[in-house]
Amino acid sequence: LKLAVLAVAVAVTAYVWRDTFDPESVRGARVLVTGASMGIGEQMAYHYARLGAELIITARSENTLKDVVQRCVELGAQKALYVAADMSIPTEPERVLKESVELLGGLDYLILNHIGNSPYGLWDGDTEYVRRLMQINFVSYVQMAATALPILERSSGAIVVVSSLLGKMTTPFAAPYASTKFALGGFFGTLQHELAMQGSNVSVTITVLGLIDTASAMDKIRGYTDVTPYPASEAALHIIKAGATRQTESYFPWFHWFTCFFRDWFPYFRDMCIRRSFTIPSN
Ligand code: NDP
Secondary structure (H helix, E strand, O other): OOHHHHHHHHHHHHHOOOOOHHHHHOOEEEEEEOOOOOHHHHHHHHHHHHHOOOOEEEEOOOHHHHHHHHHHHHHHOOOOEEEEEEOOOOOOHHHHHHHHHHHHOOEEEEOOOOOOOOOOOOOOOHHHHHHHHHHHHHHHHHHHHHHHHHHHHOOEEEEEEEEEOOOOOOHHHHHHHHHHHHHHHHHHHHHHHHHHHHOOEEEEEEEEEEEEEEEHHHHHHOOOOOOOOOHHHHHHHHHHHHHHHHOOOEEEEHHHHHHOOOOOOOOOHHHHHHHHHHOOOOO
C-alpha cells in the first residue's frame, strides 16, 4: 500500500510539474534581476537575454555588472542595463526599483535573488551581523516588493523569490542565513494568500533551491560537507520557468519537494541524517 501511495504521489508530482513553459512568454518582458553580477543571478540574466527579454540587473560591483550587461547584449537581450546598489542601505531597494521601472517603462518580473556575504560556520554570537543580513536578504526584498506591487498589478506581473532548502528546514552552520530565508517564506507565503483573496493578478513564486555550484557556495561549504551541488545555469532556468508559469512554490532539484514533504515524519532520523552529512572542521 505504501508503495502504491508513493507511486501515485510521484505520478501526481510529475503531472503538476510537467514543463508548460512557453519561451515566447518571456520575449520582450521587462525584468529586474537582483544579485546578478555572479552566481545564479548572472546565469538568470544570460537566460533572460537569450529569451529576448528587456533586462535590468543590479548588485554592488559596477565593473562586474558592466561585463554581464555586455554579455547579455551579445546573447540577444532586447535591452540590458544595470543599476548598482548596496541593499544593506535601507533607502537603496526603493531607488533601484523606481529607477528600473523608469528605464524599462514598467515591470513584468521582479526576481529577488541577492544575498549578503554569509560566512559559514558555528554561530559566533554576533547579533549585529544577523540584523545586517536581515536587511540585505529579507527587508530589502520586502521593500522592493512593496514598491513593485502597484506597478506589477498594471502588467499582471510576477514576483519571484529565490529561497533555499534552508528556508524550509535547518542544517548546521548557517543560522543567520537560514533565518533570513525562513523570514522570506513567512512574508511572501502570507502575501500569496492575501493577493489571491483580493483577486490580484500579481503572482508570487517562491523557489526552493538545494545546493548549487556557485563559486561563493562552493567556497563556503568546503570542509563542512560533501553534499552534491547542482549546476547554477540549470537552477537559473528553473527559476525563470517557475516565475513565467506562475507557480506558487517550486523546487530545484525536484526531489527536494520530497525532502520537505517527509521533513516532519521521522524527526529523529531526519536530524541524525543531517548531522551525519556535516562535520565541524578541525581548525
Ligand atoms: P552569489 O553569492 O553567487 O551572488 C550573490 C549576489 O548578490 C551577487 O551578485 C552579489 O554581487 C550580490 N550582493 C551581495 N551583497 C549585496 C548587497 N549588499 N547588495 C546588493 N547585492 C549584493 O549567490 P548565489 O548565486 O549562490 O545565490 C543566489 C540565490 O540563490 C540566493 O538567494 C541564495 O540564497 C539562493 N540559493 C543559493 C544556493 C547555493 O547553493 N548557491 C542554495 C540555495 C539557495 P556584489 O557582491 O557585486 O554585490
